[in-house]
Amino acid sequence: MSQQQYPQPQQPGWGGPQGAWGAPPQPPKKSKGKIIGFGCLGVIALFVVIGIVGAATGSGGSKSHDKAISTKGSAPTAAASKENETSDDSEPADTKAAPVEITAKKTAFSKTILADSSNYTSVAVTIANHSDKKLSVNPLYFAVTDTAGTKHTAELGVDDKQIDTVDLAPGENITGTVTGKGAFTPKYVTYTEDLFGDPIRANVS
DSSP: OOOOOOOOOOOOOSSSOOOTTTSOOOOOOOOHHHHHHHHHHHHHHHHHHHHHHHHHHHHHHHHHHHHHHHHHHHHHHHHHHHHHHHHHHHSOSOOSOOSEEEEEEEEOOOBOTTOSSSOEEEEEEEEEEOSSSOEEEOGGGEEEEETTSOEEEOOTTSBTTBOOOEEEOTTOEEEEEEEEESOOOEEEEEEOGGGTSOOEEEEBO
């Protein structure tokens, strides 16, 4: 009995026409949108980094510039302050007037009946009290020194305009003559309160 043969099913060949199942897988296509997106992000990030670096550099420079301006501006102020201190130190600490002020000038002798001759020399004296207490004035407290260095004590009652014996209150002044015996050229007048105080000198003009 002959064996019946059945045809064998054909296996699909790799070289034959490619069907729906036999086609090799296609490589995935890259998305152009994604590439463009990533590219833009990179550019933006680069600009951000450049901006941060530039801001940091600019800020540092500005601080340094401000510091330089501040230092430069403060130097003249310190110098001016020092100059003002020097100027203040050079001024006298006390600008008040002296407690006793005397001025003296030449004047003509005015004879009285007490003068035994006309051989006298008179000086007109003004004395002012700038202190806060009374000041005693007496012709005997004055002396006249001539250009030769000779001291002449006051002759009482020989000149009609002789300075009076008074007490000057603060702010008061008085004028009168101080007369010495003989003819001479007066150089300065000396006043000594109560004959025991500190002498005060005034040049004769």
